[in-house]
Amino acid sequence: xxxxxxxxxxxxxxxxxxxxxxxxxxxxxxxxxxxxxxxxxxxxxxxxxxxxxxxxxxxxxxxxxxxxxxxxxxxxxxxxxxxxxxxxxxxxxxxxxxxxxxxxxxxxxxxxxxxxxxxxxxxxxxxxxxxxxxxxxxxxxxxxxxxxxxxxxxxxxxxxxxxxxxxx
Numbered sequence: 106x107x108x109x110x111x112x113x114x115x116x117x118x119x120x121x122x123x124x125x126x127x128x129x130x131x132x133x134x135x136x137x138x139x140x141x142x143x144x145x146x147x148x149x150x151x152x153x154x155x156x157x158x159x160x161x162x163x164x165x166x167x168x169x170x171x172x173x174x175x176x177x178x179x180x181x182x183x184x185x186x187x188x189x190x191x192x193x194x195x196x197x198x199x200x201x202x203x204x205x206x207x208x209x210x211x212x213x214x215x216x217x218x219x220x221x222x223x224x225x226x227x228x229x230x231x232x233x234x235x236x237x238x239x240x241x242x243x244x245x246x247x248x249x250x251x252x253x254x255x256x257x258x259x260x261x262x263x264x265x266x267x268x269x270x271x272x273x
Contacts, residue, residue: 132231134224135247143245150250152215153178165207169235171200178219185213207238224248
């Protein structure tokens with residue numbers, strides 16, 4: 106059996122048996138995970154980048170599939186660091202990663218998603234499916250602005266508050 110035949114058999118087994126048993130969970134717009142083994146999606150509002158990570162003490166992920174009802178601006182195979190997985194993308198799935206050794210983050214460069222999307226709109230369009238290396242499915246996912254974006258918003262809010270206070 107050559108490597109290509111083995112790969113096709115393994116993909117068929119994964120798609121028929123392993124993946125359907127995991128529930129697709131909607132991505133919530135929140136600041137706290139309900140499950141410490143959940144995933145955090147950080148969206149770069151200015152450039153459409155995406156960083157998917159877990160909390161430092163979480164069990165590593167083995168599989169992750171991200172679906173977007175609005176689609177991806179650029180094929181994630183081209184913009185995301187999926188290269189260290191066993192199977193990084195199925196032809197019909199634009200965002201899928203399998204790494205039996207586990208992984209705790211995926212970084213996607215600018216242009217993966219459309220820039221400038223409202224966080225609540227984006228969160229309503231995303232779903233996550235996945236599993237941990239220790240077993241069990243990913244049961245929680247939240248969307249937050251990229252940390253750099255948050256500091257800009259805090260600075261803007263602080264300036265508005267200071268300007269309002271000076272007028273009184």
